[in-house]
Amino acid sequence: MECTECKKIIGKNKIINNPKFNQKSKNKSSAVFSNPSLCKEHFTIYFENKVKKAIKDFKLLSKKDKLVVAASGGKDSTVLLYLLKKLGYNPEALAIDEGIRGYRSETLKNLKSFCRQNNITLNIVSYKKEFGEELDTMLHGLKIIPCSLCGALRRYLLNKYSRKYNKIATGHNLDDESQSIVMNLLKNNLELNSRLGPKTGIDADRTAGTDANIKLQIQEISEGKGFVQRVKPLYFCTEKEVMAYTLLKGIKVDFAECPHVPESFRAHIRDMLNDYELSHPGTKKSIIKNFLNILPKLKKHCSRNYSNSAKNHEEKNSKTLRPCKICGEPSDNETCRACLFLAMVKSNNSKAKSLNNNLLQIRV
Amino acid sequence: MKIFIEKTNKKLEKKFSGTVAELLNLLKLNSETVLVTKNNTLVSENEAVKDSDEIKILSVISGG
Numbered sequence: 001m002e003c004t005e006c007k008k009i010i011g012k013n014k015i016i017n018n019p020k021f022n023q024k025s026k027n028k029s030s031a032v033f034s035n036p037s038l039c040k041e042h043f044t045i046y047f048e049n050k051v052k053k054a055i056k057d058f059k060l061l062s063k064k065d066k067l068v069v070a071a072s073g074g075k076d077s078t079v080l081l082y083l084l085k086k087l088g089y090n091p092e093a094l095a096i097d098e099g100i101r102g103y104r105s106e107t108l109k110n111l112k113s114f115c116r117q118n119n120i121t122l123n124i125v126s127y128k129k130e131f132g133e134e135l136d137t138m139l140h141g142l143k144i145i146p147c148s149l150c151g152a153l154r155r156y157l158l159n160k161y162s163r164k165y166n167k168i169a170t171g172h173n174l175d176d177e178s179q180s181i182v183m184n185l186l187k188n189n190l191e192l193n194s195r196l197g198p199k200t201g202i203d204a205d206r207t208a209g210t211d212a213n214i215k216l217q218i219q220e221i222s223e224g225k226g227f228v229q230r231v232k233p234l235y236f237c238t239e240k241e242v243m244a245y246t247l248l249k250g251i252k253v254d255f256a257e258c259p260h261v262p263e264s265f266r267a268h269i270r271d272m273l274n275d276y277e278l279s280h281p282g283t284k285k286s287i288i289k290n291f292l293n294i295l296p297k298l299k300k301h302c303s304r305n306y307s308n309s310a311k312n313h314e315e316k317n318s319k320t321l322r323p324c325k326i327c328g329e330p331s332d333n334e335t336c337r338a339c340l341f342l343a344m345v346k347s348n349n350s351k352a353k354s355l356n357n358n359l360l361q362i363r364v
Numbered sequence: 365m366k367i368f369i370e371k372t373n374k375k376l377e378k379k380f381s382g383t384v385a386e387l388l389n390l391l392k393l394n395s396e397t398v399l400v401t402k403n404n405t406l407v408s409e410n411e412a413v414k415d416s417d418e419i420k421i422l423s424v425i426s427g428g
Binding site for chain 2: 030031032033034037040074075239240242243244247248254255256257270274275277278
């Protein structure tokens with residue numbers, strides 16, 4: 001099948017500048033991608049334009065930003081690093097090493113190599129150093145979905161180690177976001193959905209003078225605490241498009257899937273959405289489009305709830321942002337999610353140790 | 365036709381000629397979740413493939 005953009009140009013029987021693509025073409029080119037049907041050249045332009053448009057339309061980044069990319073060595077974050085560097089944003093990279101056996105060391109190897117070749121500063125923070133043990137060890141005997149524990153600890157570390165930057169860019173793509181929206185819908189969690197979108201967190205420059213919780217967050221950011229703003233430049237790119245771009249550009253990444261993913265709720269939602277997309281093309285894009293339309297109202301609704309509870313922040317179940325009583329990091333509750341999970345891990349370790357000691361005594 | 369399915373690390377040999385979309389349908393693979401190369405070149409689902417081609421089916425799902 002031919003590239004539709006090449007066909008337009010050939011069809012007019014002359015070489016023209018295509019203003020949308022800013023590209024001349026006089027050769028028929030086979031399509032390397034379906035929907036849209038584009039050749040290698042035009043697909044590359046299409047993909048890069050999508051990212052530039054997201055950055056522009058949602059004011060995600062400026063060249064003055066001190067920017068870090070949450071990187072893993074996987075295709076999304078590596079493509080993001082590559083593109084942001086190409087577009088002149090000068091990102092640094094921050095990676096979290098959970099120590100997941102047979103997976104993380106490989107992805108980090110690729111990431112280190114990529115950053116070296118592209119002159120990108122890379123910082124790696126490990127669970128082992130921060131928490132004393134790796135994820136797989138923490139999970140022993142713990143009845144918990146691995147992604148719940150891992151997600152909380154990763155977010156905690158990403159926020160803690162990105163304070164010297166004013167923005168974190170993540171490689172979340174259209175598939176990731178549509179899955180999150182559906183997951184939160186099914187769990188009846190409006191508040192989590194209100195925190196999604198191409199840009200999340202407080203933009204301190206623009207929201208001065210709004211409700212009590214936001215004022216508190218702005219104050220914390222100015223003091224070098226609080227949540228660092230996050231942006232998702234790949235927001236409108238599908239996972240398939242990101243993979244195609246990786247292959248066409250020859251970007252060396254690890255395509256492995258985390259071994260814990262199949263156990264997750266997200267994996268079920270992902271499979272469901274992909275099946276539905278096959279029979280109803282455009283489903284995922286519709287989810288995103290619809291969500292973005294209602295997001296401002298959703299934020300307002302949830303923000304109103306924050307304001308009301310901010311007046312009585314000693315109230316039980318109050319959703320005001322405050323420092324965690326254990327680690328001091330920003331938290332919705334008295335104790336942040338990361339500390340709650342770490343306490344669970346510690347308690348599990350104590351029980352295991354006590355059981356072992358009892359068994360030893362019986363043997364003796 | 366030599367076919368390699370990357371996700372399951374499976375190698376197949378099949379008699380087939382048609383489009384990539386038809387091949388994926390035959391193998392019961394969801395085109396949303398894969399990209400296909402023909403003789404090491406990325407191709408779209410409408411691409412015609414024949415017995416002498418070497419096909420690789422790559423999963424787009426990765427990461428965590």
